[in-house]
Amino acid sequence: MKNYAVTGSIMLNNIKYADGSTKEGLLGGGGLYALSGIRLWTDQCHFVGDIGEDFETLVAPWWDGNHIPRTGLNLCHRHCVYNQVNYEPDGRFFEHSIYPEGSAHNMYMVTHPEQIEPVAGDLKGLSMVASANPVEFRKIGRMREKYGFKVMFEINTGNCKAEFLDDILECLQHVDIYSVNLPEAKDIFSQETEEGCIAAMQKIGKPCFFRVGIKGSYMVMPDKAWFVPIVRGEHDIDPTGCGNSSTAAAFFAMCEGEDPLMCAIIGNVTSCLNAQQFGPMPVMDAALRQKARQMAEDLYRQYSGQ
Template identity: 30%
Template sequence: MDYIIVSTAVIDRITDPRGNYLGEKLGGAGIYAYTGAKIWSDDAILVTGIGRDFNTKFEYWIRKNNVDVSGLIIKDEKTAISNINYLSADNREETPEFGREHYQKMEATTKEIASKINNTKGVYIFKDCNKDYWNEVFELKKNHNFKVMWELNGDVCKPDCLELVKEIAKNCEMISLNKSEAFSLLGSDDLNYVKRELIKWNIPLIYLRVGDKGAIMISPDIQINIPTVKNINVIDTTGAGNSSTAAIMVGYCENMDIYEIGLMGSIAAAFTIKQFGPTDIDENIKFEAKKILVKMKQNKKD
């Protein structure tokens, strides 16, 4: 399996910044990241725990999108529910309906990840700073020679976690966080300062997401701004960061140039925000994504 996505598949109950309840949708960082990877690669799998009710609730989407369910592991009768309250477009609060212990039970163990590794190129992980967990991940990485994309859980984006975050990040090829998370982690709302500090981490690629302004790709020797896809009717921004981050992983592991990698992330995000819940990932979507990529690359040349 070329790409393994390690995060949650849940039911999202979403309230928008205006206080409007949008109902229950298929969600979770893992689901959105899976779609972002699948837009660009046919060979990706989501590894996570689910409730026994999951496949029944979302059978239509699973069948329509030919989802490989072999990485979905039944760990409880009920699928986790996340109550998402948006304070603004890029700032939200999340509360697990059945409690944090139930939610955490759904997370894939490193043994469950290992069971799916087979000539794997990249593993996306949305996670906190659990050192024991990461030590096990890095042992797998050492033995199987895959690359790691770490999307930081917002809970660890605070100054007292900074040194631990840096310690884990130095063993990753890629990390991803949004502007608000970077400001909180580094204790500054000065974007130029944040960029200077992140460069010092000397990580091959940092994907700094800046909402409707696009993203900034940061590596030890280059910084480059990545535009968003234009003329998108934004319906719901949930999952845009997850999907774009997984797309970035695919581009990096396929040795694309840094600007093209960034565009792949923007395009994945664009498909995510066009509706409530995850995008479809059929051949029409993949074809359209490739067309947009060609056009955006040409626009840069022009």
């Protein structure tokens, strides 16, 4: 059976929310949240990337408790990343590295194509939270052609600016789908409106899972954009990681042959379940998977009219 893999960061977060409240030492990181987003729907997913020695005390209880394989983990540092994340009222967030201090964070735990190569032959899909580096993506593209897996590119927020558009477009030649949120899309495409962003995406001709905050998300295809409103839960607590987890889940749905509407729904259901607690979903078991699937099927009937 083919597997899924994700890349990105594993970290601890100190978070200051838009209302001024704070939480410290929460498990997170784009890679970890993306991993949880796919693991909600299938056990056939692992992480590829770097970890620190403190993984064993900080992350392993959650990791091993959810029976996640350690395939692809590369121990190469003393510590995992530690970030400060500050949310703005409009849903945007800004982060800086507590450890390692300063700009060293940008290269501290970057997953390179050479780390993916050993597992590439077993992949059905690779979900990447990554910077827009055309050199690295050309390598990914060659693996994609050789082994036949699909690639999701969730663009790092730091690269979501108009000055990186050419690099982003070059990277997109080597992937099957990408994802950004509304503020990021406005900056990349120099647009003022949601509609303008969608039009710019459709000109590129590459599918995009387009997240629009508390409004919901779109699956944007070259000829049509499917919108699904946000899925509210009983205890919406923490939006951290909702973009990462929903992006990876929508990608999983696409790889499994779901239509664009269901892809967006599966992304939104994942975001909903991710937001029900501080940090990632604590236990991704058969009961939660069944609940998620039922939520998705009910919403599909509602929005498709079937």
